[in-house]
Amino acid sequence: MKTLIIGGHTIAPDSTQKIDIPGIRLYTDTDVAMPVYVIRAKKDGPTVFVSAAVHGDELNGIEIVRRLINLKSLKLTHGTLILVPIVNIYGVQNQSRYMPDRRDLNRCFPGSAKGSLAGRMAHTFLTEIVQHCDYGIDLHTGAIHRSNLPQIRANLEDPETLNLAEAFGVPVLLNSNLRDGSLREAAVESGTKILLYEAGQALRFDELSIRAGVKGILNILNHIGMVKRKGPQKKIQHFIANNSVWCRANESGIVNNLKNLGDQVQKGDILATIGSPYGEIFDHVTTPRAGIIIGKQNIPLAQEGEAMFHIAYFSEPDEDIAENIEKMQDTLLASNAPNDNSHIYGIQQP
Secondary structure, three states: OOOOOEEEEEEOOOOOEEEEEEEOOOOOOOOOOEEEEEEOOOEEEEEEEEEEEOOOOOHHHHHHHHHOOOOOOOOOEEEEEEOOOOOOOHHHHHHOOOOOOOOOOOOOOOOOOOHHHHHHHHHHHHHHHHHHOOEEEEOOOOOOOOEEEEEEOOOOHHHHHHHHHHHHHHOOOEEEOOOOOOOHHHHHOOOOOOEEEEEEEOOOOOOHHHHHHHHHHHHHHHHHOOOOOOOOOOOOOEEEEEEEEEOOOOOEEEEOOOOOOOEEEEEOOOOEEEEEEOEEEEEEEEEEEEEEEEEEOOOOOOOOOOEEEEEEEEEHHHHHHHHHHHHHHHHHHHHHHOOOHHHHHOOOOO
16 A cells, blocks of 8 residues: 555554644644544555534534544445544634634635645645545535535536445435635545535534435445445435525515425425514515425524525426435434444444
């Protein structure tokens, strides 16, 4: 196997190592480090990174990585897995989406060793982690007060990326263009195939989203030959959305939501009402065409023009998509135990 050096540490084949990559020192003369957990198999194979908390208030991914690290039945047969539970260490400390310099880290890639604080962190993550990797999975949630249905966003026009997205095993795949300055864009430019997993909401753990994320990552590792699965796996049919739209409030007021994540909606359906503190109804939020709700605002207050429901449009019948969303929920929430759950994730015991 080729030599792997991260943060000045050499990680040998058939070993596991914790590494702290130095960050920027705080005003208080306190050092801050990015935690990295590396697992290497005896045999050569792909190198994959899994990153969480690029946005510091998106915590689901941290728990997904923690569960992977503590999954006793996870044993690589080939390759290297690089797990980064917290990328934006400053944002997590402050429960904030942003870096201390008020920049969005996911708009600062590839960064620079001599740039802004966010640019330096982006440069460090790209050079120390991403550039070693053949594949990457970046874990995200909805923004503050917004929830996302478990979904994969990726460049689905690339055949290999599409195969990875299909292997992940969630019903909704969203064909998404690369954004300037994003980790996805920088990874692709460095030759790394990458998926973005969106699920849940900021500053909260969501059990369905966490379990779907853990299982999806293991599905990917199995797909590229890094782990073994035991027996036939229950497959969740996937559906590709090539278009989506946010339905917005036309009035300001108190919100009463009538639809939930994963609901199938028809053109003209009322998604929510907006009214006064006295109970008067000012407006109805409606959907412009049939689709599936893949994101929604949670706070029961709306300002005029605010995005409230994210509707994805599919060429397949919406009934089939809604059925597979329910199947995913039933499969992943069949057990109440949040820990190892190897029987749920279906990986071969070591």
